[in-house]
Amino acid sequence: MQSEQIETFLSRNHVEDLNQAVQRLSGTVRHTDIIPSQILSEMSGFSINLKPENLQRTGSFKIRGAYNKIASLSQSQLDKGIITASAGNHAQGVAYAARERGAKATIVMPQITPPLKVDATRAYGADVVLEGTVFDESFAYAVSQAEDNDITFVHPFDDYDVICGQGTIALEILNDVPDVTDIVVPMGGGGLAAGIAMAVKNFKPDVHVIGATPEGSPAWHDSFAAGHVVEATSVNTSAEGVAVKRPGDLTFSLLNRYLDDLVMVSERDISEMILLMLEKHKLVVEAAGAVALAALNRLSTSQVFQSAPGKHVIVPILSGGNIDTVTIGAVIQRSMISRGRIMQFGVELPDVPGQLAAIANLLATLRANVIELNHDQFKASGHYRNGVLLEVTVETNGPDHIALILDTLRTKGFRVRQEY
Known part of the structure; x- marks a missing residue:
């Protein structure tokens, strides 16, 4: 500007x-x-x-700025159609406002935009073009389209x-x-x-x-x-x-x-x-x-x-x-790990009956809820000597609880390492 x-x-x-x-x-x-x-x-x-x-x-x-901008446009500007670039939220705001004003909207979004935001933008009646790997590339494409085709450009923030x-x-x-x-x-x-x-x-x-x-x-x-x-x-x-x-x-x-x-x-x-x-x-x-x-x-x-x-x-x-649900699931898991609410450990065991039960009984005594188990002979460093790697994911009550679990397993003679 x-x-x-x-x-x-x-x-x-x-x-x-x-x-x-x-x-x-x-x-x-x-x-x-x-x-x-x-x-x-x-x-x-x-x-x-x-x-x-x-x-x-x-x-x-974002609907606040998008609607205020589009409400300020003349009828001739609306008749040209509206184009913008957005990673998602501004796109939905522009699409909604354009629909309310009876204008055709084209939204340029990065190719990495979550499907939730793409689908939501289309649901408001806008045409979505996936162009560029980052926002700045999408923005440049939208500006060039506006200039080449005489379309009204709505900037996502610098307006x-x-x-x-x-x-x-x-x-x-x-x-x-x-x-x-x-x-x-x-x-x-x-x-x-x-x-x-x-x-x-x-x-x-x-x-x-x-x-x-x-x-x-x-x-x-x-x-x-x-x-x-x-x-x-x-x-x-x-x-x-x-x-x-x-x-x-x-x-x-x-x-x-x-x-x-x-x-x-x-x-x-x-x-x-x-x-x-x-x-x-x-x-x-x-x-x-x-x-x-x-x-x-x-x-x-x-x-x-x-x-x-x-x-x-x-x-x-x-x-x-x-x-989107995939992202929120990953965020929740990362946060629970950082809080000490989820912990995974690996322990190498001899591949004989009773070893898994011994681990399970210890975890039950320590009130660690098992979420997932992976019993793999081929991951163990001693698999040629009839060994097995047991990977266990448990729900825990914080860092002190994790320390207690690991210390107890080691005290019982298990060679255990924390994965996360």
Whole structure:
């Protein structure tokens, strides 16, 4: 985006534009109700109130920006058709909004997009084109198609009307949680964070807005450090919804002005929060949607947060819940392993009757629930001497329970090693 365009948007009447977005979205988007989280409040020591945009229409916040943008288009722009690029959530928002406005929508998605998101986008009536291995390649293809065929392009994040639509979330938070002190928001391309920060600083500037990104997605960290947009050389995170190599020009300018701080979160914390939301709140949250939750563990690294006096009332934004069953199963298993809730060990045994029963009796005594057994003669290092490798996966009650199981087996003379 040209610097002149950016300056024009920066000088706009943000309060008026945000209020107009609220009017456009009225009756279309859901006002997602705040959910107080006792478990996260106890874990963090602060008052935590969830903003569950995973319960939004189409399963994420993206419909807000997409609908506000498409509602602002003229009839001639709609008649040309709409095209965009998206890894999933923006795609569904655009497809839904285009259907409501009677416009033809084409969505370009990376070839690695989960089938759930592809099918959901098509279900809203859009044409889906799978092009490119990463978002940036899909984006370039969509832009070229828009230019070559005179189609109206809707940017997934670096667009002022899209940003204003996302900013309506902040207005709901300020109304529903009047004593809020901190809003934590995930950052990919920056549209959500820019909208939230712009709204907060224009309506209640004493509230802090803290951005959160995965450690494997360093573009925002590097861009703020450099003072200009920096493209990441690589992005490696399970949170594909925020896996953007190059931040937006407009979103960077807005966030450079309005964002209070940025924290980086680990993949382990993201997975842990997905599982915690399932267990404690019965909420399905995708990896990108759990980034703000994971940031609660890293607020100690924020000087802005630590230096603020008084009680903290924090609202993390759960940005989406569009996660396929295969992915969520893998996330749950990884989280349970990291918590010490699942453990696998291997033990070499002589291939004679009674050995398996001896292991099973010990595990029963130790109250370790067996999930899976694999009895394989050919994996054992001593299989030429009539040996067998027994691999056992058990449900456990944490690291101390795992240590007790392994120590007991070794005390009984079994040569055991922990696999995970």
